[in-house]
Amino acid sequence: MSDSSKSFQEAVRLTMCQVRHLSMHHLWRFAKEQGFSMAQMITLRHIYHQDPAKGCSISDISGWLGVTNAAVSQSLDKLVDQGLVERQENPHDRRSKQILLTPKGEEMLKKSMQAKQTWLEDLAAHLMPEEQTQIESAFRLLTEKITDMEKS
Amino acid sequence: MSDSSKSFQEAVRLTMCQVRHLSMHHLWRFAKEQGFSMAQMITLRHIYHQDPAKGCSISDISGWLGVTNAAVSQSLDKLVDQGLVERQENPHDRRSKQILLTPKGEEMLKKSMQAKQTWLEDLAAHLMPEEQTQIESAFRLLTEKITDMEKS
């Protein structure tokens, strides 16, 4: 591996480490206040990151979390009761369910991310316009590449 | 707020959203495999982000997590048993304890972050050298600014 690549990785790692720590804390507190378990928060986010047309199955989620289907099914019951997700029949396989976020669920997730918004505004205030532009283009590039990676 | 600042924030938000989702998942799986609770992982990271000379108190941690001191004290018992953290007397206030990571604890935390390493190498492989340089400098700047923000 080249030295420049090492340097790149170190820079990314450092920022990620900070962001991860703050995000983790934020999500933990949000979940606690709203009465969700960590598993439910991760589930909601996982559904959110799926193709909204297809949703995802119970097995998808249990595989992602590393728990049993039973656990996911029970956990979803509560989210359904609260109107955050819905179970739909999979037309291609009637054993399977398509789990989808309801508008209410999507709104809730957005809200959970929005608290970050204030932080982001603070950050913006600490940066000169040129600095913002520089970081912005780096992040756009990164988003694109990460998306590519997840697909492959 | 200026349009350019909005655009900046949106770019950062998008990347963070991806990173958060993947990090969350990664940490969840790691904790599960290693037999730690989410609260313990967040605790360890919190200690890690403190001044290593001072450590932090039980109250610090319970405030950070939003749980009682009793919960933290019990949770730390297990981490102490495993040799990951140690309780030291605070010389300035003998009621209080300084909670510190042991070398073993630090190593464990590093390990929990290292799995990200592979991902980072994959990412680097998807990027041209110029792209890496661009992102790298943006991240160095960002780390600096976030550190400033946390201090203030």
Next chain:
DNA sequence: CTAAGTAATTAAGCAGGCTTATATAATAAG
């Protein structure tokens, strides 16, 4: 058509993380 396999659900039971209540020791305030 039958048998085996897969997806989800339900129920019972366990374990661990959290809370409250209580106790101890040290500090701060009067």
Next chain:
DNA sequence: CTTATTATATAAGCCTGCTTAATTACTTAG
């Protein structure tokens, strides 16, 4: 010095998220 407050620890008990086991419904393979 006495009293109140703060920091932590311990014990008992609750709650909930998870597991296993059993069931239903559907799909696939032979």
